[in-house]
Amino acid sequence: xxxxxxxxxxxxxxxxxxxxxxxxxxxxxxxxxxxxxxxxxxxxxxxxxxxxxxxxxxxxxxxxxxxxxxxxxxxxxxxxxxxxxxxxxxxxxxxxxxxxxxxxxxxxxxxxxxxxxxxxxxxxxxxxxxxxxxxxxxxxxxxxxxxxxxxxxxxxxxxxxx
Numbered sequence: 001x002x003x004x005x006x007x008x009x010x011x012x013x014x015x016x017x018x019x020x021x022x023x024x025x026x027x028x029x030x031x032x033x034x035x036x037x038x039x040x041x042x043x044x045x046x047x048x049x050x051x052x053x054x055x056x057x058x059x060x061x062x063x064x065x066x067x068x069x070x071x072x073x074x075x076x077x078x079x080x081x082x083x084x085x086x087x088x089x090x091x092x093x094x095x096x097x098x099x100x101x102x103x104x105x106x107x108x109x110x111x112x113x114x115x116x117x118x119x120x121x122x123x124x125x126x127x128x129x130x131x132x133x134x135x136x137x138x139x140x141x142x143x144x145x146x147x148x149x150x151x152x153x154x155x156x157x158x159x160x161x162x
Contacts, residue, residue, distance in 0.1 A: 003047050006054050008038050059152035066150050067112055074117040074138075081118075081135065093122070094139045096129050096148075105153030112147060 015030040016022070041047045081088040100106045110121040110129055118134035119142065133139035141147075 003054060004038055004042055006057075007041070007047055008034055011037060056152045063150050063152050067115065067147075070116055070147065074119070077138070078117045078134065089134055090136050092133055092136065092139055094131050094133055094142065096131060096142055098124075098127050098129055099145070099148050100151055100153055102153045105151050108153070109148055109151050112151070113142065116147075 011034045012031060015034060016027070019026065019030065021027070021030075038047075098106050098109065100109055106124060106129075110124045113119050113121045113129070113131055118138045120132045121129055122132050123130040131139070131142060133142065
């Protein structure tokens with residue numbers, strides 16, 4: 001039940017945030033659409049511990065703030081490399097270990113690397129990830145494992161790496 005309530009709060013907050021309407025009629029229609037969505041999700045039995053992990057909320061918020069900061073810093077780094085004359089770009093492929101224990105954790109890690117400018121996840125294998133980095137320094141930052149250490153994942157999940 002707590003998963004449905006928290007999903008309802010999340011959906012209604014998302015609806016208000018995206019619509020920007022605070023008139024009583026529109027708020028009540030938005031609330032009605034959220035209630036209908038929750039009813040259908042409950043009937044289909046799709047809201048559970050894995051589909052809406054409440055226990056990861058604070059770690060996810062911390063990770064989102066960390067990732068946004070990394071994206072801003074990486075954007076600035078790429079802009080400097082483009083503007084600076086000379087050979088500041090030294091592209092390379094690096095293979096990194098995957099410390100995540102779940103498929104979801106590994107996918108979040110791969111997508112986080114791709115979201116960060118100057119890096120692209122090329123191949124996600126069982127226990128490694130191949131990444132194209134724009135510069136040697138970017139590859140070294142990835143090798144340090146700082147991004148991998150903050151990925152929120154549910155280690156109690158049954159979807160573990162075999």
